[in-house]
Amino acid sequence: MRMTKQTFITAFALFSLFFGAGNLILPPFLGYNAGSSWWLVLLGFIVSAVVIPILAIYGHARLQGTMLDFAKKVSPLFALLYGVIVYAISIALPAPRTASVTYEMAIQPYFDISSLTLSSLYFILVLVFVLNRSKMMDIVGKYLTPAILIILAIVIGVGLFGEYEPMRASIFDNTITSGILEGYQTFDAIGGVVVGGVIVISLGFKNSTPTENKRIITQGGIIAGLGLLFIYGGLIYLGALRSGGAEVTDRTALLSMLSVDTLGAVGSRVLAVLVSLACFTTAVGIVTGTSDFVKGIFNNSQLAYNITAVLGCVLGVVMGQLDVMSIIAVAVPALMFIYPITIVLIILNSLPDKWTTVLVFRSVVIATILFSAPDFWASLGFSEQMKGIQEFIPLGTVSLGWLLPAVITLIAVNVFTLSRKRTT
Incomplete structure (x- = not known):
């Protein structure tokens, strides 16, 4: 299987666009609650947060189209309604959540800056990347993703050799199912149909042939999936190792503890950098994907793309004033509605x-x-x-x-x- 430089850039970009706020804060707490049954909860989490999203990328590689193509076999009207709902959820919930997580974990502990100020600066920078999307994938793939992977690998690698109390039993009635449902909160299945289109269009800027695009996206998706598997497994296991210690009831607090456990006093600062990078790349992917979708509806109008990008960033600033737990609570009904439909569409297109x-x-x-x-x-x-x-x-x-x-x-x-x- 021939691998090219572009394949690895695409793989790194896919990983980074997937790996955002939820992907950081959810796995450790899931492992913490699963305790000695951490491997069962990992199996469930892999299904909804790795396998399904990578199948979405494969589906995009086959279709070489947009979100409208993903559901067009049901009907053109359904495809339009489905696309509008998915992008509305994406731009209103996971994108603002990246700003909230960045503020709570990377800014508030160190700087006397308001949430509104941080969100405004954050989404101004997101807008700059989105409006320069032809360069976005290379920047994300070449620079931001390697930084994320290096930091995570250090945290996980050091954490494996720490001293911990024996793991407790799982608190879940059905551990595998709990892992599957928690995977919903990563938004990665939705992310797969959103960022998959972003990657297809971004590769189009490089004048690749459809056949070449399919190969690059498929191989890149597999590599990104293996990266996600490694990181999720490591974070869930670290959370399980911490389960026998002091009681923890907050996702972000547990992640902070793990970073300090593994990297000492500097751990919280390293975590701040990691959170900022992971959240930022995901926000860029969501806003870019939404802008692409609206652009397609309005006959490839660049004005429609630019207006959507600006409005999406403004909405991110507004919704970003909610705390992380509030956004997660609001997201549950939306996910229960759209996630099953998204999963079956991904499987059918694969x-x-x-x-x-x-x-x-x-x-x-x-x-x-x-x-x-x-x-x-x-x-x-x-x-x-x-x-x-x-x-x-x-x-x-x-x-x-x-x-x-x-x-x-x-x-x-x-x-x-x-x-x-x-x-x-």
């Missing part, structure tokens, strides 16, 4: 065309929407009303009631289609 006809796309998406509805309404506060329905649906009690119906529908529609062909 399968061979003969298994994913228009009828298959429509049937699987409809089944997913219907059977994920109870989880969505429960997350809005109607858990008692939805309890009976969730208990009736297989895996409904662990918020995965849509999974089996989607798989069964995929198989059933393909069998039906094949049987019709044989009888005609």
